[in-house]
Amino acid sequence: MPSPLNIREDRLLAELAHLATISAHPAPAVTRVLFSPEDLAARAWLVSLASHAGLATRFDAVGNLFITLEGSDPSLPPVATGSHTDAIPNAGAYDGTVGVLGGLEALRSIREAGLTPRRSIELIMFTAEEPTRFGLGCLGSRMLAGALSPEKARALRDPDGRSLEDLRPADCPGDLEEVRLAEGCYHAFVELHIEQGPQLDTAGLDIGLVTHIAAPAAFRLYFTGTGGHAGAVLMKDRHDAFLAAAETALAVERAAIESPSPDTVGTTGVIRISPSAINSIPCEAMMEIDFRDTDLAARDQALARIREDAAAACARRGVSLDWSCINSDPPAVCAKDLLDIAARHADSLGCSRIPMISRAYHDSLFMARLCPTAMLFIPCLNGWSHRPDEYSRPEAITRGTAVLARTLFDLSA
Amino acid sequence: MPSPLNIREDRLLAELAHLATISAHPAPAVTRVLFSPEDLAARAWLVSLASHAGLATRFDAVGNLFITLEGSDPSLPPVATGSHTDAIPNAGAYDGTVGVLGGLEALRSIREAGLTPRRSIELIMFTAEEPTRFGLGCLGSRMLAGALSPEKARALRDPDGRSLEDLRPADCPGDLEEVRLAEGCYHAFVELHIEQGPQLDTAGLDIGLVTHIAAPAAFRLYFTGTGGHAGAVLMKDRHDAFLAAAETALAVERAAIESPSPDTVGTTGVIRISPSAINSIPCEAMMEIDFRDTDLAARDQALARIREDAAAACARRGVSLDWSCINSDPPAVCAKDLLDIAARHADSLGCSRIPMISRAYHDSLFMARLCPTAMLFIPCLNGWSHRPDEYSRPEAITRGTAVLARTLFDLSA
Incomplete structure (x- = not known):
């Protein structure tokens, strides 16, 4: 086991608060629609955060952002984590963003502890988990997994008749044909996310270990x-x-x-x-x-x-x-061995936990087609989500991030 | 009785066809929302038509347009006719416009016959009979009749938060307080309109003499x-x-x-x-x-x-x-003596007719508060209205206009 990884709660909360201000609607509402000025600003800010932390960044052709903490053996399939930063109109500050900024904090905690993982660890900010612009959710992870062909992606139109290729910015180069990844390209994928339901909050529990993702x-x-x-x-x-x-x-x-x-x-x-x-x-x-x-x-x-x-x-x-x-889409089943590792770290950190199913739709649904996948839920107040008063307590976010960081590092060994 | 008034069907139809092209949606759809570029263009074009015919024009502060054929005794309360040229999104070419351009043709037919009425005859193009912009129909006639106070009119906001005073063009000067007219300011008001229901078309009749306007x-x-x-x-x-x-x-x-x-x-x-x-x-x-x-x-x-x-x-x-x-609003009852005069002219022109009620909402509902009022309906195909395939046959329009012209001239004597 590594020396304790230090999650800097103050930094993580400040970043979540800042990201919430990049919104097309005034606070507390958060609106960031794919390739809107706000989405582009959030992407640019994430790249700058990653660069500041000494992490490499690259975009693929559909706008998925990959932030890499290089391992000592980069020839091995990396361990991955990630989530999304896009937000439906008048949403809140935590859906998706906890997994992206929590994932970034996890990578930084490993690096700042002076540790080098064996496998590289990649943080993915997936393009358009929300279906707002094209009516189709999980656009980025769907294409990574080959569940949406480049041909069908090219045929998508937003309400103003614009296509993905009309809208994607200059820093997302290349061909949509190159987005799809091969099965086994990652060693494992673990996503941290707010529950978006009341189960953990009502029961006063810290971590939900997601065993199944519902079929949407x-x-x-x-x-x-x-x-x-x-x-x-x-x-x-x-x-x-x-x-x-x-x-x-x-x-x-x-x-x-x-x-x-x-x-x-x-x-x-x-x-x-x-x-x-x-x-x-x-x-x-x-x-x-x-x-x-x-x-x-x-x-x-x-x-x-x-x-x-x-x-x-x-x-x-x-x-x-x-x-x-x-x-x-068919439902997804999470990998038991990943959940076991996460459970062990939750226990060692004194976090209470239960197995859960995810009724909401996540990028993990598609990542599960590429590699063993698991999801970690943290509580959000009253289960409220997709609304401006969506809220997760600081300690809930920190605990989830700490379990994520240890799980990723463990998997990268 | 005057010498026969000649309704120039070719001119009237060409003008109706031209007005339909001033639209925010492509033909055959007609969309002209109050104070949109299309509404302003239609207003400017009407003013130019009236000027070309030697008729005086003026706008009031809410944008009602008054086109006057001056009588030999302008001190008497004028006879009035009129309707609207605004159109809801994706409407047709005849709702309202038949009453405005038919009214203009009626005035021209009197003038071109070399006749001078004793009372002046006024054609009114009412502002925003349709409620599209402010959610309230008959804005112009409502204010003329004092059924909407200047204070309430000033408080109206469109979906973008703009007020009447933000939107009204420079050629609609003066104060909203000055829009209201006194009861008795007109000797009579007669509106020509398409039926917007199937009764006349189904029965193959020429003219509906409206006895009541439904309460909306x-x-x-x-x-x-x-x-x-x-x-x-x-x-x-x-x-x-x-x-x-x-x-x-x-x-x-x-x-x-x-x-x-x-x-x-x-x-x-x-x-x-x-x-x-x-x-x-x-x-x-x-x-x-x-x-x-x-x-x-x-x-x-x-x-x-x-x-x-x-x-x-x-x-x-x-x-x-x-x-x-x-x-x-309460229902309106049309003036029997006006309907009798119109019936006599319909008969003399060989037009078939029936008494009808109007289920649709018209500026006449409010003009009836100012002076004796009547409405003349002409058939429209299948009763279709508020849709791009709204249609009235040329002979139906001409007959209605001929009855209107004779009724107005008769009333002005």
């Missing part, structure tokens, strides 16, 4: 009805696209609630209607649905029911429906 | 729930603001369908949610409802029911609701 699926639905003047078209003559969408949103909720699996969740997070005028009957509605489960069969059964309900609502209303899949 | 009411609802990560918050722990709004939209429809009055219509034309991210539970929803009836009691009863249903949905979901009234 996302869909985009276009409803096409018939417009008209809100005053002049009688109710019996209407084909209101928004009302068909409203019924479908309620069907999504019903299917999740009535699913036999306790972990099924379904959300309609996006709805846009056209023409969007108070005195006009909506002729079009676009809706985005997120549906997840740890039980793939239960998820698919619930989804089939939603499709039936949506089709029935549309048929009754004379509205047509175009249903497309944005992504539908 | 509009509301803005803010739902506030609790956000959170779409993957991590279990269904039982949610307070989803959008689902409360979706239930309310369906309650609006149900109340309209089940109302004992055959003319009740209810529409949710606007819905916006926040944060509007696929993986985030909506914490806020804003919804705008339009509800109308010719029967004020039936309307208010249905609205009470919607409020109950919305309150119940919100209580069940732990979502709070702020319900505000944008406007709630």
Whole structure:
């Protein structure tokens, strides 16, 4: 075992606080959409932090940032950690950032302890874990794992019709074909993240050892009805696209609630209607649905029911429906031996811990296709996440970072 | 009776076609939002048309445009006609514009016949009949009639936070206090408009003589729930603001369908949610409802029911609701003697006609507070309106304009 690694809580908290100020919305809200001015500023600042710490940096063609603490035997597959710094509109300061800045602090703690790992340790800031810009989450890790082809990545368009290649900055060079990594390229991957649920906070526990990551699926639905003047078209003559969408949103909720699996969740997070005028009957509605489960069969059964309900609502209303899949990923299982190592370090640091499942979607879901992967959760207040009052206590962040640092160093031996 | 007034159909249709090209969206869609570059261009073009025809023009402080054919006794209260040229997003080429350009053609037909009316005849292009910018319809006629105080008008804000006074152009001078007109300032007001419903088109009739204008009411609802990560918050722990709004939209429809009055219509034309991210539970929803009836009691009863249903949905979901009234206007009754004069001219021109009620909202609703008022409807294809394929046949437009011209000249004697 190494000499104790010193996590500098003051530095880590100051960096988290500073990163939160790089936002398109005023504090406490945090908004950093992929390749927005704020995202680019956060990237540049991270590169400067890493350089200041004497760590090498490079971007790949999709904008994943790799920060490397070189090991004594760089020919061996490195150990990796990482998370994301992008944030949905009006999010908080901890989702993703704890894994990136905590990961950076872990690397610095090893270096500042005068230790050199055998394997190199890489910190990855993944491009666009959040789906805000292109409607597809985990863009960077998905491409690293080959779960999104360069061809499909090139076809993505944001709401303004711009592509990845239109938007990526000059310091993300090269071809999208070169992003994919080979299986086994890393020895192991461990991600530190806030729980985004209330389990640890409610129970007063320090560390969640994630054993499974739930299977997410996302869909985009276009409803096409018939417009008209809100005053002049009688109710019996209407084909209101928004009302068909409203019924479908309620069907999504019903299917999740009535699913036999306790972990099924379904959300309609996006709805846009056209023409969007108070005195006009909506002729079009676009809706985005997120549906997840740890039980793939239960998820698919619930989804089939939603499709039936949506089709029935549309048929009754004379509205047509175009249903497309944005992504539908299988669940991931974390590597038991990595979790055992993390558990040992949690115990030696006096951290309480439980095994957990992750209902949220993470870059680890895709990293698990490349190498043995594990996730460490820390508590966040009331389980709140994706909102400005998202909060993790300083000691929770420090403990998680300390377990991460020791686990990475151990794995790099 | 005057010598026959000649409506130059070719000129009128060419002008309607040209006006449709002044649009923020490509043809056949027409979008002209109050004080947008397109609205300002349409205003400037109208002024040039009027000047070319030798008619005087002036704007008031809210942007109503008055085009005057001077009578032999300008001391008498003038006869007035008018409508609007603003258009909601992706609307068509005939709503409002037929009344403005048809009104201009009516004035020109009198002048070109070498006739001088005794009373002056004024054509009014009303500011913002459509509520797109400020959420409030009939802005211009509402202020003329004193149904919207200058104080409340000054407090209006568009979605970007801009006020009427921020936006109005330099050629709309003076104080908003000066917009209001005195009761009796006009001898009579007659508005020509497309039906925006299918009754005339289905029956193959030329002219609808509007006896009543339905009572419109509009509301803005803010739902506030609790956000959170779409993957991590279990269904039982949610307070989803959008689902409360979706239930309310369906309650609006149900109340309209089940109302004992055959003319009740209810529409949710606007819905916006926040944060509007696929993986985030909506914490806020804003919804705008339009509800109308010719029967004020039936309307208010249905609205009470919607409020109950919305309150119940919100209580069940732990979502709070702020319900505000944008406007709630009483119905208007058209002047029988004006309708009789119009009927006589319709008959003499060989136009078929029926009495009708207007379910849509018009500037006439407010002009009726200032002077005896009537409306003439012409058919539009399938009753379609507020959509790009809105269409009235050339002969329908010409016949309506001919009846309007004769009615105005008759009233001015």
